[in-house]
Amino acid sequence: MTDHQQHQRDRRLFLKGSAAIGGAMLSRTVMGDTSSEASSDKPASANETQRVAIIGVNNRGSALAKGFIANPDSDVVCICDVDSRAAEKAANMIEERSQRRPEIETDIRKVLDRAEIDAIVVATPNHWHAPATIMGCAAGKHVYVEKPCSHTAEEGVWAVEAARKHDRTVMMGSQRRSWPAVIKAIEMVQSGRIGKAAYARTWYNNRRPSIGHGKQVATPDWLNWELWQGPAPRQSYLDNLVHYNWHWKWRYGNGELGNNGIHMLDLARWGLEVNHPNRVTAGGGKYRHDDDQETPDTMMVTYDFPESKSITWEGISWSPLGPFDSQVGVSFHGSAGSLVILGTGYTLFDDHNKEIETVSDSGGDTTHIAEFLDCIESGRRPNADIAEAHRSTLLCHLGNMAYRTQSTLQVDPKTGKPQNDSNAQSMWGREYAKGWKPQV
Template sequence: NQQRSARTSITAVRDIRNGIIGNVYKGEAYYSNSRSSIGNGVDIAVPSTLNWDLWQGPAPRKAYKDNIHPYNWHWFRNWGTGEIHNNGTHEIDICRWALGVDLPESVTSFGGKYAYDDDWQFPDNQQVTYTFSDNKFITWNGHSRGVMKPEQPGRGATIYGSKGTIELSRESYKLYDLDGRPIKFEFETGGSATIDTMGAGDLDGMHIANFFNAIRLDEKQNSPIADASITTMLCHLGNMAQDARETLEVDPTTGKILNNKQAMAAWKREYENGWEPKL
């Protein structure tokens, strides 16, 4: 959630709080890429540079295959959480910040795996809708394998209000009126990677500096862990709704599911023996 340290995003959220686009009601988070097939993995020897046991952490132990490390683990349920929790975390977080909402009242997910017959275990195209109090909602559009629109950037968030619209990315803040006419654009001074597997850029340095300064100088943290954990919960709920294939009703004070006991079974993962959390 390094975008919370972006100057343009901070300015945009401040402007939203001051009513620049009226009453905000919708956040549209999206990510678009053209990821290729990960194939069907075969068992091979673990690389000498990798501690496979430590790398797996609390996950039940699996054999090492040639299509897991270093990046494709995102698409395996034993270790990963799919695109919504890989890249959706970033964009959903910006929408939630801009709308001023926390946990949702309901979650609905549609999608599936469409592009390749391979080991990928999550949807490669997915749409999730979160509803909140005050008649606000957030949508997540994840297109892992198939770029959405050539004129759109690979990722971003659009915030809708009663008086206008704001597009936010790691690079810029763009304000439009209700007719789609541009009012003002502001840009970051440094670049940031958007859809590669590293994602590095100036925002990382700014975000890390803010964290260090919070420790050393008592500077206000741009993204406290308690707040960041709420966005994390939204991503998990999106996956749970996808698996349930029905709208999940959520307790907005705890995040727990109210209408589906089977979905709630995913509240806790299966742990490798000896790695269970000590509560």
């Protein structure tokens, strides 16, 4: 065995071991009820190396491509993007790092027709997340989908159904679920280290610029605008939409709540061991810029759960200072102390606010990608399984419903659906372009 082969073998074993340890810790601490989340008995993949296609390679997609390239259990063989510039740039990067140039496609349907592809990574705009996931499952592919896992609540339900119907590993990119120090922090909250935990505060602060007022112009020759819109109802191309400002348009995005709030809400729900709320309220507005942004730049949401627990979310897109001098985080509050997760670690406090310990660890995508690949091979459910992903993403949808209807949502805690509010119920799903409605 050459030194290079030995290194690859050692690295493979290390990454698998990390994923297995993380999965074991998670199973022990957060999956006490296995009735709906039990591990699948499906056989391991016949391919030791998973052949992966990255769908959407601007920003997040390129970062994930690097992570999959670095893992010896995967090979990025195809990329798909409606932006020819981004596709070429990503292909060059992958070739430089892996000494293999991936195939380039523009249409996801052509990717899904390729039998040699085992898994897809969905890093598109939000309105594509669930349709691509559902289409991927139906084509027999495993799916790693970026957050949020759906653009509407209904799509989240469909994505779970598709994963189960086609027996596919489907995992959301909530990578904090694979960070060792964060796993330990959640275990402490759940084990009673801070007493009875009844409240979690989540926040994300930033200073985002104005998106201005868009103008209808000719579509750039490097962009396939028809495929970019995909499932969304058609509209003319605007010069201030691609590639990031779509986040602030309800037609394509979910505002900051769905953009970054999902990460913190996922941790809060995980730590408090709650599923669906029974009441949701929201306040805030668009205060900073006079521009085309439709989603709020200032938002506060309160989620009350039937277990007598609550979660709050604060998002401010024009002032970067958040609690604990941090732009992003989550704090858990219990009868015997508090615990704050910031970045890749946590700080534990007693009930007099005295710091007991601070722990930090490495973060990033590495362990989360290893978890995804290990679950494909082993058949067990991932720590960010699509069912868990949907429950957390649903909090974002409910918060946006409460904000947009300016009402207090009464929610069925069994289904997560708003009750006795026709306006909110109309936002459970959305309209699709002809021929693009997902079919489970």
